[in-house]
Amino acid sequence: MSVRIEQMWVEKYRPKTLDELIDQEEVVDGLKQLLANKNEMPHLLFAGPPGTGKTTTALIIARHLYGEAWREYTLELNASDERGINVIRERVKIFSQYFTPTEEIPFKLIILDEADMMTSEAQTALRRIMEINSRVARFILICNYLTRIISPIQSRCAIFRFRGIPKEDVIKYLERICQNEGVKYEEGVLELIYDYTKGDLRRAINLLQSAAGVGGGVIKALHVEELVGKVTPKVIRELIEYIKAGDFYKARHLLFDFKSGSGLDGQEIIRLIMNGLIESRLLTPEVAKILAEYEYRLINGAFEEIQLTAMLASIMSAIGRG
């Protein structure tokens, strides 16, 4: 396998202890207290913007509880990856059965990311799952929007709010990485990276590494700009060109080439298209309404292809008229 994960800086420099965690002092203080007596650790709920250390913290806790063998006692799940609450229930069941709590290892750990992407029905079922397994497992739920988590779950968890990492901390961190990796950078480029990623440290580090790769070991503002442009993938920009030109045939082809190859679902694609339309200044209120309408229809329809194609035609018709 020629995949070089260790070379990804996001992983290489991920903090492994609470003390190494960037910022988030309140969280760290609160957790240190909780972990003092591990038997009494409740379920945890981490909420906050992306790239601020939620997953990192969950993994740190796993290490703290189980030492080097933490992977054996930890189950990582993503709400968007698992096909429904029943699958989650099954995986939790299989993971927790035959486990006997001991003094050393009082419970197993289940980290559930993207919990706010679950419907309220699914969350209600999740609450049951948490209850049923509470003797042998503790849950760490991770979400972006706390308000999207139903209150029965909130009331059963100790809630920790993560905030966006402040500018100085981001820059300090990036500087440290550059030093370790022997990478040079232009003046002001780290600030630029912060500007583009705001409090999202993961994005910042990825951007740093990609720019370093493109720039042959030197991080240049020019490359950062280029890469940031790729927030909208090239394919989407091409798609929008076809939309502008009124070429329905090619647009449809490209759309499905991308959808089929990427494995993204319809909603993700609509969001990417929306970003692209914003960039090309084509997102009029009428077009925005079409996007919203079809995102809703996607959820309720059977064939994504039909909904996406109908949306495409609608947009092209609307733009054509304008």
Next chain:
Amino acid sequence: MSSRINVIKVFPGRPFQFRIRLGSTLFKAIVKIKGIEYRKGEGFVITSYDAIPKVNALIERFNVMLIPYIPCVICGKDVHCETCEYSINCRKDLEACICKTCLNQSDAWRKYSEIQKTNLDIK
């Protein structure tokens, strides 16, 4: 086709004969059916219409068929199953049917509705 088959008209409760030699196996099988009994000295008696298709199945190979007397719901006369054009399709286990004359009248179903109202005692 019905001209080749011998028809035995049966009235529920009234004894009748099969007019064929049954043999003891067939006799036992018939008597076992719920809804038909053998009364000594009198003959066979149908007590339930349900028995009729079952008995017919057993005696089919003799080209004999039991046809029940079934009153018409509208006029009360015998429906004459044996001359019915649907004879082959019918199970013949009903207590009532409609005679050809009544069926062919233009307002047959309305008459049926009227009779039912009286029958079921509803206004």
Next chain:
Amino acid sequence: MDEVIGNEDAKKKFIEWVKRWKKKEVEELGILLVGPPGIGKTSWVHAFANTFGYNVIETNASDYRSQKALEERLGHISRSVSLDSFFMGMHKKEPLIFLDEVDGLDPKADKGAIETVIKIAKSSGVLTVLAANIVDPKRYKELLKNFYVIEFKPLSPRQIELLLRKIVYLENLDIKDEKLREIVLKCKGDARAAINMLQSVAIGISIEAVGTTLENLPFEVFMKRLFEAKTYDEVVSLIQSNITHLEDLIQILWDLVSRSGMDIKYIADFLKELSDIDILWSRINRERKWGLLRYLFNLLPSYIYRLKRYVTYEEKFPEYRFYLFVKNRKVREQRDEIYNLIPRYFHVSKRKFITEILPYSYKLLIGDMWRDFREWCDRMFG
């Protein structure tokens, strides 16, 4: 009630028993209707309730197998009846509990449920009617002991003919008597089938076609006939008789419209309407609301009938599928391997990986083993 044909004697028995029950002159707790499906047990109970002023509370016994569930579902009714004022008011009808498919209950496994049924009938003072297809006397001893059994039989052929004549009259159809007899002969004692056939004949489809050429056609034949149909009603009939093909039909329509080369405004209109149809279809399938099919039987024919003016149907493998099937198969296989492997290492979901990590890092992450996918990434993100 007088209008429902058949089982006159059984119906009379039903009414007589209820009269006696009201005067408390009966031993049984309720009525058990026995008879094959589709012969009118349910219609009769409703007709009865309508005429005699009952409010039917209908439930399928097999849906509520446990005693607890059944009690939850029906218990409150029995409890409420004791509140005289609640029910004896002029505006409230008396309740009638109708429990269908009791033969779906297993006397051993669902024992509690059967006991509950008996208990409810006993204590509630509410008229309780059960229905079943067949009742094995050994298995359902308890039920048979406590309920008055009334048997419903299928209609006789002549009764079916009477039924058809009634429909012919009420719907003002122009159908000769001989035709009616043909239908009766063909329907094999199934009154519902007879009515369906009558309907088909009424819209001009020949009797020979009924039951043979229209139903469950091979898909290609179905598509061809849809687009070659001369009358709107033929389209309706085809669709109603080939429900199993509807899913593929919707996909084909999508492909046809998309490839039609029509003006973009027409494409947008047709696709928007197809989007509506797709949503309805999805609801029908997901929630199993087969009752909604009748809207589809309205929308689809209308759609096809209009679309026919702009497109023709050719027997081609839907183009876009062919293209993607061949071209992208390798890409998809490699993609799946990577998606199953890598996101885990980043502790992110696949979705996050695709949108946030892959576009920047694919060159670094994806080696030669997944060359096709890497090339695809190049095309998309490069």
